[in-house]
Amino acid sequence: MEISTPLPTAELVNTSKQFSTGVLALSSVSLSISSGEFVTLLGPSGCGKSTVLRLIAGLELPSSGVLRSPAQQHIQEYATAFVFQEPTLMPWASVFDNVWLPLRLQGSSRDTSCARVDAALKSVGLEDFAHAYPAQLSGGMKMRASIARALITDPKILLMDEPFAALDDFSRHRLNDDLLHWQQERSIATLFVTHNIAEAVFLSSRVLVMGARPGRIIHEVTIDEPYPRRPAFRESMRFVDYCRALATALGHATEQPQQTR
Amino acid sequence: MKRILHKLLPALTLLTFLLLWELGVRWANIPAYTLPTPSVIVLSLIDHWPSLALSWWFTIKITLGALFLACLGGVLIASVFSLSPQIERAFFPIAVVLQVTPIVAIAPLMLIYIESTTAALLLCAWIVAFFPILSNTVTGLRATDRNLVELFRLYRASPWQRLVLLRAPAALPYFLTGLKISGGLSLIGAVTAEMVAGSAGRQTGLASRILEASFRTETPKMFAALALLVLTGVIIFLLFNALSRLLLGGWHSSEQSHTVDHNS
Amino acid sequence: MALRIVQSIFLLGLLLSAAHAQQAVTFATNWKAQAAHGGFYQAVADGTYKKYGLDVTIRQGGPQVNNRPLLPARRIDFLMTGNLLHSFDNVKNGIPVVVVAAMFQKDPQALMAHPGQGYENFAALKNAPTALIAKDGQFTWWQWLKMVHGFKDETLKPYNYNLGPFLAQPKAIQQGYSVAEPIYIQEQGKFKPVVHLLADHGFSTYSTLIEARTETVKNNPDLVQRFVDASVIGWVNFMYGDRSAANALMMKDNPEISLAEIEASVVLMKQQGIVDSGEAQTMGIGAMNAARIQDFFNQMVKAGLYQAKDVDLSKVATTQFVNKQLGIDLKKSLAPK
Numbered sequence: 001m002e003i004s005t006p007l008p009t010a011e012l013v014n015t016s017k018q019f020s021t022g023v024l025a026l027s028s029v030s031l032s033i034s035s036g037e038f039v040t041l042l043g044p045s046g047c048g049k050s051t052v053l054r055l056i057a058g059l060e061l062p063s064s065g066v067l068r069s070p071a072q073q074h075i076q077e078y079a080t081a082f083v084f085q086e087p088t089l090m091p092w093a094s095v096f097d098n099v100w101l102p103l104r105l106q107g108s109s110r111d112t113s114c115a116r117v118d119a120a121l122k123s124v125g126l127e128d129f130a131h132a133y134p135a136q137l138s139g140g141m142k143m144r145a146s147i148a149r150a151l152i153t154d155p156k157i158l159l160m161d162e163p164f165a166a167l168d169d170f171s172r173h174r175l176n177d178d179l180l181h182w183q184q185e186r187s188i189a190t191l192f193v194t195h196n197i198a199e200a201v202f203l204s205s206r207v208l209v210m211g212a213r214p215g216r217i218i219h220e221v222t223i224d225e226p227y228p229r230r231p232a233f234r235e236s237m238r239f240v241d242y243c244r245a246l247a248t249a250l251g252h253a254t255e256q257p258q259q260t261r
Numbered sequence: 262m263k264r265i266l267h268k269l270l271p272a273l274t275l276l277t278f279l280l281l282w283e284l285g286v287r288w289a290n291i292p293a294y295t296l297p298t299p300s301v302i303v304l305s306l307i308d309h310w311p312s313l314a315l316s317w318w319f320t321i322k323i324t325l326g327a328l329f330l331a332c333l334g335g336v337l338i339a340s341v342f343s344l345s346p347q348i349e350r351a352f353f354p355i356a357v358v359l360q361v362t363p364i365v366a367i368a369p370l371m372l373i374y375i376e377s378t379t380a381a382l383l384l385c386a387w388i389v390a391f392f393p394i395l396s397n398t399v400t401g402l403r404a405t406d407r408n409l410v411e412l413f414r415l416y417r418a419s420p421w422q423r424l425v426l427l428r429a430p431a432a433l434p435y436f437l438t439g440l441k442i443s444g445g446l447s448l449i450g451a452v453t454a455e456m457v458a459g460s461a462g463r464q465t466g467l468a469s470r471i472l473e474a475s476f477r478t479e480t481p482k483m484f485a486a487l488a489l490l491v492l493t494g495v496i497i498f499l500l501f502n503a504l505s506r507l508l509l510g511g512w513h514s515s516e517q518s519h520t521v522d523h524n525s
Numbered sequence: 526m527a528l529r530i531v532q533s534i535f536l537l538g539l540l541l542s543a544a545h546a547q548q549a550v551t552f553a554t555n556w557k558a559q560a561a562h563g564g565f566y567q568a569v570a571d572g573t574y575k576k577y578g579l580d581v582t583i584r585q586g587g588p589q590v591n592n593r594p595l596l597p598a599r600r601i602d603f604l605m606t607g608n609l610l611h612s613f614d615n616v617k618n619g620i621p622v623v624v625v626a627a628m629f630q631k632d633p634q635a636l637m638a639h640p641g642q643g644y645e646n647f648a649a650l651k652n653a654p655t656a657l658i659a660k661d662g663q664f665t666w667w668q669w670l671k672m673v674h675g676f677k678d679e680t681l682k683p684y685n686y687n688l689g690p691f692l693a694q695p696k697a698i699q700q701g702y703s704v705a706e707p708i709y710i711q712e713q714g715k716f717k718p719v720v721h722l723l724a725d726h727g728f729s730t731y732s733t734l735i736e737a738r739t740e741t742v743k744n745n746p747d748l749v750q751r752f753v754d755a756s757v758i759g760w761v762n763f764m765y766g767d768r769s770a771a772n773a774l775m776m777k778d779n780p781e782i783s784l785a786e787i788e789a790s791v792v793l794m795k796q797q798g799i800v801d802s803g804e805a806q807t808m809g810i811g812a813m814n815a816a817r818i819q820d821f822f823n824q825m826v827k828a829g830l831y832q833a834k835d836v837d838l839s840k841v842a843t844t845q846f847v848n849k850q851l852g853i854d855l856k857k858s859l860a861p862k
Binding site (some may be wrong): 024057071078082084088090091092093101102104105106134135141214227238 | 409417422431
Binding site (some may be wrong): 292293294295322362369372373380472473476477478479 | 591593597598611615616618619620659661664682683685687689690730827
């Protein structure tokens with residue numbers, strides 16, 4: 001009896017991306033991510049992590065190779081959500097209006113969307129700040145609003161580009177916990193980019209280590225820790241081992257001599 | 262006490278200046294036809310109030326009319342420019358030419374070619390006023406956060422949605438800066454045009470009163486008209502400052518005067 | 526012959542005394558150099574001012590230039606003005622200046638129209654759709670035209686001393702000096718315009734007046750007298766003698782004017798009796814009388830330009846320096862034999 005594996009949510013097969021400037025951002029990258037998975041791309045700057053996200057989001061087109069993603073397949077409106085490194089909120093709009101934006105662009109009126117926006121705000125803990133303006137929020141709160149906006153369209157895939165890099169450790173840990181909670185609740189395929197090893201270990205089921213110049217995947221580590229993950233995981237020996245393994249892999253990534261093609 | 266003093270500071274400075282002026286002229290015995298004292302000017306203002314008030318109203322109408330048209334023209338043209346880089350490259354030089362041509366030179370020509378004096382004055386004031394709005398709005402429309410643009414792309418926003426929901430609000434602070442500049446300029450343009458080219462009868466503003474008083478050597482009246490002009494400029498400035506505070510106060514750094522609360 | 530010798534000795538004496546004290550004097554006019562300023566330029570060019578012990582600098586006016594405030598401000602010594610309305614305004618506003626001579630018995634201010642457009646009659650002018658009037662006129666005699674002759678503000682368009690708009694619109698009328706603009710119009714537009722002198726329709730002011738500060742008149746009447754006298758002599762020589770030096774000087778000051786234009790203008794000045802007519806013929810160029818000034822003021826009061834109590838007429842002009850028949854003999858001696 002054949003066990004049919006469900007199709008991955010997004011997939012790259014030998015995908016390359018060369019920019020018009022001549023820079024080869026990605027060289028023959030292959031990865032796949034399925035529903036409910038939390039995958040992290042870990043690597044130094046310039047290794048093409050952001051480019052992978054942008055390809056999957058449909059903001060760039062691959063130069064060669066195969067790319068399958070909800071955006072590329074147009075299977076459902078707004079099946080893709082993106083969280084940038086900056087909160088990227090509209091400063092002139094209230095938190096409510098910011099979170100409402102994706103639904104608004106779809107054509108939903110404020111009244112129709114009200115319930116969903118309120119629910120999204122509640123789930124990220126911002127229900128009291130619906131009418132505040134971004135300028136009045138702290139960094140962590142702005143990021144929560146950004147995530148609420150990403151989640152409001154019930155996306156199939158969540159792409160996050162170093163979203164917590166600008167936050168302090170305390171806020172980052174809290175948001176890590178909350179992010180896992182939201183992601184597990186909705187079973188969204190999440191592709192997360194960071195260069196913080198501890199964060200990668202805590203959040204992901206798989207970590208793909210990437211090397212730079214040209215961008216490619218050089219190592220994959222599976223984190224065999226069940227969800228939900230408790231804060232105590234961070235203090236365990238397993239955690240330290242994983243971190244060490246990734247650090248070694250990263251060290252190799254930066255040591256690798258340039259592969260000329 | 263300190264707060265009250267702080268609020269009244271501009272008014273007190275002005276009053277001191279006027280007082281020094283009054284006393285200085287009296288002490289030096291300067292004749293009124295050379296430099297009148299503030300008290301003489303106020304008397305002249307009251308004396309000639311009917312004709313000055315009428316002229317003041319006319320100048321205000323031209324100024325606000327030109328400003329309104331400058332907003333309309335500036336924003337429209339800026340929007341077109343933002344939608345088509347080719348059109349912008351083609352026509353921006355023309356806008357620059359319009360900006361740098363001195364009104365003093367073209368105003369007389371305008372009045373020759375255009376039948377209606379009011380229309381000619383409006384046009385001259387418009388030419389002076391529209392460029393800052395155009396230039397600032399163009400910059401503002403371009404200054405949108407790149408990530409927000411990507412976000413809108415991601416959610417497949419239509420060009421109209423992008424303009425109304427993203428670019429326009431992003432451009433608002435820049436537009437308001439241009440507006441503040443143009444407020445004063447449209448007044449100057451209206452006055453300069455009328456001064457250089459002149460007009461007669463009921464269709465005349467404060468500039469004509471100034472000229473008339475100058476030709477008839479009625480110096481206090483000239484200063485009175487001048488005072489009204491200055492007052493108009495100040496009111497425009499204050500008005501647009503308040504508007505800017507109203508529209509941007511909640512969120513733009515230019516209007517933030519207090520520290521942001523930090524709640525996590 | 527003997528007379529000649531006496532005259533020469535007299536002049537020599539003057540020259541010698543003048544060589545001692547050449548007083549520097551600035552005289553500002555109300556336009557760029559033109560034939561209507563001829564007498565003053567003559568007195569500079571042929572040394573008449575020097576003979577009277579004056580080193581005169583003529584400071585031109587022009588389209589955007591207003592020299593009038595310079596006199597009370599003590600930046601100039603004497604000022605040329607175009608009509609008595611300026612003087613009434615001065616007295617009304619307490620400015621301490623006074624008229625000391627009137628070089629023109631008739632104001633050459635005129636309205637011009639295209640021929641064959643029905644403006645041959647003065648009364649038709651007020652119906653012109655466009656009246657090109659400059660700012661100076663707009664705030665003075667245009668008010669008189671409105672009140673007394675029914676002209677309307679709606680027709681007024683600013684005149685910027687450019688003939689273009691007038692030439693382009695056959696139905697337009699414009700202002701000008703009767704002894705100047707018609708010449709230019711004929712040159713550029715190739716037609717002879719219809720000319721209506723305001724003086725022929727009740728605008729009875731003197732013109733090309735010399736103004737001085739009241740303090741100068743009080744403290745240094747000798748200076749004023751010399752300047753007036755020399756100017757009168759200059760005018761006589763300009764109108765009736767050899768004006769080539771004056772013409773050259775005017776063309777140097779104002780390169781836009783030509784010799785032909787100056788000469789044509791002199792002809793018109795003579796024809797229209799601008800300078801030397803009426804009282805000037807008996808009392809000398811520059812003549813003034815108080816009664817005429819009073820009469821003109823009354824008319825302006827009637828026209829609503831002033832209220833009688835606004836102006837103390839005794840302060841407007843002084844006749845102490847003129848009406849001395851200066852120049853009459855000189856004129857006779859210059860007459861063609």
